[in-house]
Amino acid sequence: MNSENKKPKLAVLLTQYGATSHGICYCTKFLEGKQFDDHFEPPLCEVVSMHLMEIAANDIGLATAKKHQVPLYPSVATALCRGGDTLAVDGVVIIGEHGTYPLNEKGQQLYPRREIFDQVVSVFRQSGRVVPVFNDKHLSWNWTWAKYMWQTINALNIPWMAGSSLPFAKFEPFVPLPRGKRLDHVIAVGYGGLESYGFHSIETGQNIVENRAGGESGVKSVQVLNGAAVWEAHNQGRWPKDIADAALASLKKPSGKPQDFTRDVFAFDIEYRDGQRMTVLMANGYSQEFAFGYREKGKKEIIAASYFLDEVPRLKHFSATVRALEEMYLSGKPTAPSARTTLTTGILAYGIDSHFQKGVKLETPDLNIAYKPPATYSVAMRGK
CATH class of the missing domain: 3.40.50.720 (NAD(P)-binding Rossmann-like Domain)
Incomplete structure (x- = not known):
């Protein structure tokens, strides 16, 4: 052919x-x-x-x-x-x-x-x-x-x-992905419904975290917080507040302050099998955009960017x-990576179960899905 x-x-x-x-x-x-x-x-x-x-x-x-x-x-x-x-x-x-x-x-x-x-x-x-x-x-x-x-x-x-x-979408500024780097806590930001756009939000973060040293190891546990509990955890340092603030600050069209909004606000708190952590903040009310933030272990600089998504048609x-x-x-x-979406499907499913069970932390023994992203991405992976 x-x-x-x-x-x-x-x-x-x-x-x-x-x-x-x-x-x-x-x-x-x-x-x-x-x-x-x-x-x-x-x-x-x-x-x-x-x-x-x-x-x-x-x-x-x-x-x-x-x-x-x-x-x-x-x-x-x-x-x-x-x-x-x-x-x-x-x-x-x-x-x-x-x-x-x-x-x-x-x-x-x-x-x-x-x-x-x-x-x-x-x-x-x-x-x-x-x-x-x-x-x-x-x-x-x-x-x-x-x-x-x-x-x-x-x-x-x-x-x-x-x-x-x-x-595959463009993010701005055009910062590097952390290939082969040891990472501090990764933050992803999204919005929308817990399932429909929770999936997009998780894949936003997974596209970053899978690039860490050693590649993807699989997920150990998932917990979903919602409402005021999200910002209480944020202020108490459950995840690095400075990284989360940088990711939120990269959004182009925010409304007010993040903590002004609690309705339909969610956080997926994810622990990986190699000890890596990621939090996915769904900041409904504050923004209708996607973003991420990360920092290499041992460094002060925070890398953060948001996605530019245009409209129909x-x-x-x-x-x-x-x-x-x-x-x-x-x-x-x-x-x-074909395995990425299988892993994010599982993270989403456990997250929805966690939310349905009033925010309980769930162990995820069957999310032992390890993989490594391609060493270099095809030109097809980045839009102009």
């Missing part, structure tokens, strides 16, 4: 394709290209089939498929097989985000990512081969299911990427994500 310079053929599976959905973030860019600050890049892959599980009230998926002459198929299997009996695409894009899916008692939205995954794997098994797959955001709301998905991915050697767009911060995915579909190899 690559030697003949043919574009990889993709099947895109979506729960919904509304005017403000992740369908625009991913599928539209695969179809129409990627806009960066100073240039435009045409598509490197070809979308040859789509499956929509729901038609949104503000649906644009039907019109987009018609515009680009992409066939719509009634099921996952027919989309992957393009109406035939065997796998007929070079890559799969799963966008299991948005739609009329209920919430459980913990506030988790029951997106059918595991169900879509199972149908994809069934086609792989039937066809006797696998192709690269991308899964938008965390693997599943159900941690037991997520672990099964990860075990299956490894057992079948599926080239796999998943997760948030934040690890261009959503340029997804352009670097799609570029990285295109590289995976072209090369057959993931361009970011």
Whole structure:
């Protein structure tokens, strides 16, 4: 395929394709290209089939498929097989985000990512081969299911990427990642719902902390604080206040003071198996931005930066994500750590359980997920 310079053929599976959905973030860019600050890049892959599980009230998926002459198929299997009996695409894009899916008692939205995954794997098994797959955001709301998905991915050697767009987005100032450095407590800052944007917030921090000396070791425990207890812990030094203050100060459009807000404010307090610590502050009310702060062991300087995320319709911060995915579909190899999203899925699941159990600290013996990020990131990992 690559030697003949043919574009990889993709099947895109979506729960919904509304005017403000992740369908625009991913599928539209695969179809129409990627806009960066100073240039435009045409598509490197070809979308040859789509499956929509729901038609949104503000649906644009039907019109987009018609515009680009992409066939719509009634099921996952027919989309992957393009109406035939065997796998007929070079890559799969799963966008299991948005739609009329209920919430459980913990506030988790029951997106059918595991169900879509199972149908994809069934086609792989039937066809006797696998192709690269991308899964938008965390693997599943159900941690037991997520672990099964990860075990299956490894057992079948599926080239796999998943997760948030934040690890690919621009941060300002353009500070270095702490590759191979021993780190003090890492702080990540985010906002939004505990599950939906808690995941983005955790991956914001994990993208930093995984670069420490020795690489990722896995997580020992997770605890979620909320409300006034977050700022009480902050003032009492449960995490380094100066690093947290620097991360908060890097935000571009804050409102008032962080401690003026307690409603829907959360902190994930995470202890890693090698003794590393990270706190993820979800400073709702104060900000609607993402940021991070860290300091090398034995040094005084604090490195802090915030992310620049633009709005619909261009959503340029997804352009670097799609570029990285295109590289995976072209090369057959993931361009970011596949284990990262499995680990962050578990951190999020334990954090939601901690919050549901009134903020109890939970030991996490099955988060023994160790990995090392690539020694050097592809150019696809950083947008311009």
